[in-house]
Amino acid sequence: MNITGKTKIIGIYGNPIEHSLSPLMHNKAFQALNLDYAYIPFNIKKENLKDAINSIRTLGLVGLNITIPHKEAVITSLDEVSNEARLIGAVNTIVNDNGKLIGYNTDGAGFYQSLIKLTGEIPKNKKIFIIGTGGASRAVAFQLALEEAGKLILTNRNYQKGYQLAEELANNTKSNIEMVEFKSSKIEDIIPKVDIIINTTPIGMYPNVNDDPIIAPELISPNTIVCDLIYNPYKTLLLRKAEDKGCKVVPGIGMLLYQGVLGFEKWTGVKAPVEIMEKVLIDFLFNKLPR
Ligand code: NAP
Numbered sequence: 001m002n003i004t005g006k007t008k009i010i011g012i013y014g015n016p017i018e019h020s021l022s023p024l025m026h027n028k029a030f031q032a033l034n035l036d037y038a039y040i041p042f043n044i045k046k047e048n049l050k051d052a053i054n055s056i057r058t059l060g061l062v063g064l065n066i067t068i069p070h071k072e073a074v075i076t077s078l079d080e081v082s083n084e085a086r087l088i089g090a091v092n093t094i095v096n097d098n099g100k101l102i103g104y105n106t107d108g109a110g111f112y113q114s115l116i117k118l119t120g121e122i123p124k125n126k127k128i129f130i131i132g133t134g135g136a137s138r139a140v141a142f143q144l145a146l147e148e149a150g151k152l153i154l155t156n157r158n159y160q161k162g163y164q165l166a167e168e169l170a171n172n173t174k175s176n177i178e179m180v181e182f183k184s185s186k187i188e189d190i191i192p193k194v195d196i197i198i199n200t201t202p203i204g205m206y207p208n209v210n211d212d213p214i215i216a217p218e219l220i221s222p223n224t225i226v227c228d229l230i231y232n233p234y235k236t237l238l239l240r241k242a243e244d245k246g247c248k249v250v251p252g253i254g255m256l257l258y259q260g261v262l263g264f265e266k267w268t269g270v271k272a273p274v275e276i277m278e279k280v281l282i283d284f285l286f287n288k289l290p291r
Helices: 022-032 046-059 073-077 083-088 107-119 135-146 159-172 185-193 237-244 253-268 274-287
Strands: 008-014 037-043 063-066 093-097 100-104 127-131 151-156 176-181 196-199 225-228 248-250
Touching: 008 022, 008 046, 022 037, 022 253, 022 274, 046 073, 046 093, 046 100, 063 253, 073 100, 083 100, 083 107, 083 135, 093 253, 100 253, 107 135, 107 225, 107 248, 107 253, 127 135, 127 185, 135 151, 135 159, 151 159, 159 176, 176 185, 225 237, 237 248, 253 274
Parallel strands: 008 037, 008 063, 127 151, 127 196, 151 176, 196 225, 225 248
Antiparallel strands: 063 093, 093 100
C-alpha cells in the first residue's frame, strides 16, 4: 500500500480496537481493486468521542466505521441518520458527504444479505425465532421487521430487556411480534414450527465451543434455516448439529462480511470484491485466531 497526499482515508473508531478484522478486510479490498484508499483503526476513549467525530471533517476522512462501545453514543454528533440506524439506535458506518456526516447501520442489512446469499431464501413472511436481544439482535430484528418478516418471536434471559425490544419493534414496524420467556416450555413448541432460528447470544463462542447450544438441536426441523451471529468458531456446535439434521445454516462471518461490503460500497461507490473480502476473513479465522 502506497499512501500519498491523495490517498482517501477511512477509519474505524472503537475501544478496544486491536481485534477488529475490518482493517484487514477493507485494505485487502482496496488493494485488490487498486483503489487509492486506506483503512485505519483508531482507539477512541468515550470522553473523546465527540472531538473524534468532529475531526472527521477537520482531517477530511471519507468515511468511518464505529464499533463498541460508541455505536449508540455517536448518533447525537451526526448531521443525519438513516431510518434503520435511528430505529436500531446505533450507527456502525458514517459517510462524510462534503462535511455532512451521515450515519447508517449496516449490521442488520449485512445479516439480511448473508442470509439471502447463503440460503437463497428471502425472510419476507417467514416465522423467525430470535434468541437474545442485545445490540446485534436489535440490528438484526429491526432489519428483518423492516423487510416484512411475517412474525418475529423473541426470547431473552433478561425478560424485561427483551420485552422492551419487542415493544419497540411492535410500535415501529408492521411485523407481528411475540416475546416468550427464556427456556420456557413454550419454546419447545416454537422451535420445530419456525422457518428461521437466529442465535444472537455468545453461547458457543470460542473458547466455550463445546458448551451445550442455547436451544436443544433435537427440536429443530430439517427445513429450518439456523443462523448464529458468532464467527469464532466458523460453525458453532448449534450450526453443526443443525447441519447434521439437514438444515441450511448461516455462520456469523456472513454478517461481518456483508456489513463491510455495504460500507465499502457507500464510501467508494464501487462494487465490493466480496469473494476477496470473504477469503481474507476466512483465512484469518482459520489460520490466525485461536480456535
Ligand atoms: P450484547 O449486546 O452484550 O448482547 C448479548 C445477548 O446475549 C443478550 O441478549 C444477553 O442476554 C445474551 N446472553 C449473554 N450471555 C448469555 C447467557 N449465558 N445465557 C443466555 N443469554 C446470554 O452483545 P452483542 O453485541 O449483541 O453480541 C452478541 C453476539 O453476537 C456475540 O457473540 C458477538 O460476537 C456476535 N456478533 C456478531 C457480529 C457479526 O458481524 N457476526 C456482530 C456483532 C455481534 P441478557 O440481556 O439477559 O444479558
